[in-house]
Amino acid sequence: MTQAKNDNSHVQRFTSSRKLTFLYLLLGLAMTGLSLWALAASYSERPVDWVLVALGASGTLLFGAATLEFARRFRTPNHAFIELRPEGIYDPRVAARTIPWEAVTGVSIWSARGRSFVVVNIDSAIEETLDLTKTARLSRGPNRLLGIDGLILNPVGLPVKAHTLQDLIVERLEEFYKEPSRQSAL
The missing domain is CATH 1.10.287 (Helix Hairpins)
Incomplete structure (x- = not known):
């Protein structure tokens, strides 16, 4: 890591x-x-x-x-990974493009059968531009039926727990909106 x-x-x-x-x-x-x-x-x-x-x-x-x-x-080395970048969140298992910080409207945890996942709620207008993977696109409808309205980041197999990843994403979001150029956006 x-x-x-x-x-x-x-x-x-x-x-x-x-x-x-x-x-x-x-x-x-x-x-x-x-x-x-x-x-x-x-x-x-x-x-x-x-x-x-x-x-x-x-x-x-x-x-x-x-x-x-x-x-x-x-x-394929490093196939499964999640990156928290200056411009947003990147998980190639979810989208071909980085999810920009300004598109993130919420972050939560969803648990099922002893596994926890990070749910990132994003602006629907920006979601259409992300080139979601086939799996992410096809799972959006069933996930909504389960009450999960967002993109799922799966930390299983990665050296980070879901709650830690959620905390890091929230910290990065706060840092993003603290930047002077973003102050007027609040």
């Missing part, structure tokens, strides 16, 4: 661990292999155990896809 002093002239970058990605890759390979074994074993029995076929096939597809994703992440 690269963390600079808390002023808006520095970039704070939170990057995923390559060791953890490699561990997930190995786990994915093991689970894919186990699923393939279950699939092959199901056909060696007479009569065919269709429950084992279903488990083996679905496990192979699920764990195989996850393994491919972790292999891609391992090949």
